[in-house]
């Protein structure tokens with residue numbers, strides 16, 4: 001019998017869709033618009049540095065906080081970009097931002113604590129919160145809704161900007177409200193840098209002394225390093241002390257070769273590759289939006305990450321499974337992200353321009369045939 005804690009854990013619907021898509025793939029060409037990871041390979045210089053680290057014998061545990069060189073590079077990046085004064089001891093390198101998020105929540109959540117999350121938002125948030133005995137409180141990210149959702153049990157808010165699944169960025173007034181009224185702000189900035197229009201804030205801009213901020217970020221999305229499992233938590237010394245205890249006990253240290261490889265993410269040659277990737281994502285985004293508007297679907301303002309989350313005016317789950325079985329196009333049903341996603345689907349444009357176009361043409365056919 002599984003533990004009660006685990007019974008509250010929901011499976012990741014995108015993985016269910018993926019496994020059905022992979023079954024169908026044995027006989028048909030499936031277009032994958034469900035997966036949330038860059039189709040690009042990791043930049044060459046990063047891969048080479050990882051190989052070099054292995055060859056040079058960096059195959060052991062590191063300090064649980066992570067190697068100092070990488071923490072220095074990360075702190076320098078924030079200090080120069082946001083004119084703050086953080087130091088490497090404010091940072092712990094984790095096995096992906098997933099682990100960072102779990103550590104962040106574990107360090108502050110007590111039984112019964114409420115955590116505000118956006119409706120819709122990344123499905124892991126609610127699972128992590130429930131697993132830790134907390135209560136996820138879904139709400140719209142408007143000041144009015146936040147005012148209604150807040151209670152004396154509110155311990156934290158998770159702000160994910162740019163957001164999965166909306167592809168939007170969070171407004172300044174939401175940060176300002178959160179910093180005034182909520183004890184902790186967990187800021188999941190994993191899509192930071194993948195912004196095609198407008199400005200995306202970092203939580204650090206509202207809290208330079210990191211009094212309330214637990215910032216979680218990583219290398220998976222911007223640097224196409226999903227498989228390397230490398231991320232980090234950035235916060236004040238007290239929180240970091242707590243996270244360090246968790247890391248020591250649960251994970252010991254983040255993957256060593258990945259830590260060395262990630263050092264190259266900060267170099268000029270990598271920047272060039274990343275900028276090309278960003279340009280290509282933007283081209284694909286425009287393509288998806290053109291089709292979505294043609295289909296007459298209601299869409300928000302996706303200007304970042306690599307997702308579009310249209311309301312299709314009917315049950316998104318039924319639509320997604322039917323489309324996959326009939327036209328072999330895989331999309332993620334919106335309901336897994338929150339009740340507001342019931343009539344939505346998530347289209348990920350982390351696939352080639354040609355494949356996306358083919359997928360959208362098949363959707364057009366599917367809609368015309370009904």
Ligand code: PLP
Pocket residue numbers: 036095096097098099122160163164188190217218219220226230231
């Ligand atoms: N946060 C969000 C919003 C995500 O969409 C994802 C992955 O899809 C993650 C965190 C986890 O990323 P990783 O653990 O690869 O850093």
